[in-house]
Amino acid sequence: MxxxxxxxxxxxxxxxxxxxxxxxxxxxxxxxxxxxxxxxxxxxxxxxxxxxxxxxxxxxxxxxxxxxxxxxxxxxxxxxxxxxxxxxxxxxxxxxxxxxxxxxxxxxxxxxxxxxxxxxxxxxxxxxxxxxxxxxxxxxxxxxxxxxxxxxxxxxxxxxxxxxxxxxxxxxxxxxxxxxxxxxxxxxxFNETQICTDGPEFEQRSHFVAIGNFRHAPNWDAVLWLKEEIWPKIRAELPEAEMHIYGAYTPPKATALDNKREGFRVLGRAEDLHAVMSQARVCLAPLRFGAGIKTKLADAMLSGTPNVTTTIGAEGMFGDLPWSGSIADDAESFAQAAVALYRDEQAWSAARKRGFDIVRALFSxxxxxxxxxxxxxxxxxxxxxxxxxxxxxxxxxxxxxxxxxxxxxxxxxxxxxx
The missing domain is CATH 3.40.50.2000 (Glycogen Phosphorylase B;)
Structure with missing residues (x-):
């Protein structure tokens, strides 16, 4: 033909x-x-x-x-x-x-x-x-x-x-x-134009972000794990930081978790995903099961937002390249990695660059x-x-x-x- x-x-x-x-x-x-x-x-x-x-x-x-x-x-x-x-x-x-x-x-x-x-x-x-x-x-x-x-x-x-x-x-x-x-x-x-290399830098960003469709079981479990085990540990170290949860089709059981006093905010659908991601300093994706490669982590890399995720979250997403943040599979290690990345500008900037490298090498x-x-x-x-x-x-x-x-x-x- x-x-x-x-x-x-x-x-x-x-x-x-x-x-x-x-x-x-x-x-x-x-x-x-x-x-x-x-x-x-x-x-x-x-x-x-x-x-x-x-x-x-x-x-x-x-x-x-x-x-x-x-x-x-x-x-x-x-x-x-x-x-x-x-x-x-x-x-x-x-x-x-x-x-x-x-x-x-x-x-x-x-x-x-x-x-x-x-x-x-x-x-x-x-x-x-x-x-x-x-x-x-x-x-x-x-x-x-x-x-x-x-x-x-x-x-x-x-x-x-x-x-x-x-x-x-x-x-x-x-x-x-x-x-x-x-x-x-x-x-x-992804095209080169989608990579936000000129986005906000470390000092211009604040708070943590997590994104995921609530109809997807691994995302709901990730929110519960954050709420029950991971976020309290992070909040104890970073009392001024907030956890911002975004997701399509947010059910009442999710909005019920919103707690301003604890800094754990469930904010519903993100109308401009990349704007939301670019304002956050660190993306968290504590996925304990699932498959495929994770759009939320690709969006984080495109937006120049370092992340902390699990082995399953990072699976199939970085080849032989170093990860764009940290990988941890238990609540204590996950929280420690999140706090360290949030505080350390040099480590944050290096992770940001690694994300851009992954996108260019694997997702062209x-x-x-x-x-x-x-x-x-x-x-x-x-x-x-x-x-x-x-x-x-x-x-x-x-x-x-x-x-x-x-x-x-x-x-x-x-x-x-x-």
Whole structure:
């Protein structure tokens, strides 16, 4: 296929992208922009209703479509659109719509944006609830679950899955024996203009900040750990400092933790995330479980804000480079690291620079975007052979298509009768 051909891309999402609310929203917006920059036609379809926080995709030159699960109207939509590439937002969308894409547009390349591995996130959450601490690599028996079987099956059925974390890519290859040809490593994609090297300096900043969507379990746990164990230790050393918690979809149980006297403020959604991050002296991200790479820490590095996080928080985010702050896995060490970074201007400035170095080395839009587009084009030119080499995927598609199709058609008929 000629590299000059204008590709027709359909992106299928469970939600409309909300880049200020979640890393997943930011990621889908990144990819949308990347495809538009190639001169490709991009259509974004979602099963959800848009809200006031959803990105205005049409301003970016992206067409939009409302789609429905278990509806043959999607088949008609596909037949009219005739996409060359269909990208699914996480594996659940592939489960719902992958068989329809293969049936109606068999030559369309099917890609999953994993965002993070749900199987790893679930396994760590389960271990955390049992042990209150996640340490080291999980054994294979700890990783295998219903979610793992579904997610790996979806990856095998697809032509390519995009991985944001090289750790998770290695896990799939080593623990689940997936062929590397089915995976592509592509972390964040930031431009040089997004790096705030001229932002406020040490003396111009004050207080600590933590950011995270409250619908995400690791973020809620991080807030509780801060409130109950970490912040009291920090506050004892820095009585004038405040802890500012920001997050989308703040529930009453979170706002109930707001305490001005203790300097622990729960402030809801951050309308301008980078402004909030740039005003803080140190970002705290005490994540005890989870997966993927953390948008909040990337935002901190972009804003020139050193951070303290855990091993899981920093996982897959710095390669062989020194971290942009400190890494600590218990409350006492975490609090000590936070206080030291807050007080020491020289250490703070060094950590700030290390953050900029990480962004430039690992999260370059030019490098990562170019590599992803090149991989897609190469695969598109060899799609038939690529699928022949993936017999397990073909076998899974055969059985999944039949079972899912019959279930979907039954639901559709049942809904109409009701």
């Amino acid at each position: 000629s590299a000059e051909k204008e590709m027709n891309v359909l992106m299928v999402g469970g939600l409309w992208p909300e880049p200020a609310s979640s890393g997943a929203g930011l990621r889908m917006l990144e990819l949308s922009r990347l495809f538009v920059q190639q001169g490709w036609r991009v259509t974004y379809g979602s099963t959800a209703a848009a809200n006031e926080h959803s990105a205005d995709l049409r301003q970016l030159g992206i067409e939009t479509a409302d789609i429905m699960v278990n509806e043959s109207s999607f088949d008609l939509f596909l037949a009219d659109l005739r996409p060359d590439i269909v990208l699914f937002d996480r594996f659940a969308m592939e489960e719902q719509f992958g068989w329809r894409v293969e049936k109606t547009c068999p030559d369309a390349m099917r890609i999953i944006e994993t965002v993070d591995l749900h199987l790893l996130r679930e396994a760590r959450h389960k271990q955390f609830k049992q042990q209150r601490q996640v340490v080291g690599q999980l054994a294979k028996n700890e990783l295998i679950s219903e979610v793992a079987k579904r997610e790996v099956a979806a990856i095998l059925r697809s032509d390519l899955s995009i991985m944001v974390s090289n750790n998770e890519m290695e896990l799939l290859i080593e623990q689940f024996n997936l062929d590397a040809s089915l995976l592509h490593y592509c972390p964040f994609m 839009a030019e490098t990562n975007g170019h590599a992803l587009i090149a991989r897609i084009k190469a695969l598109q030119g060899n799609l038939e052979q690529h699928r022949l080499n993936n017999f397990t995927g073909a076998m899974l598609r055969h059985h999944h298509q039949r079972s899912t199709e019959f279930m979907s058609r039954w639901i559709e008929v049942k809904t109409r009768k009701e």
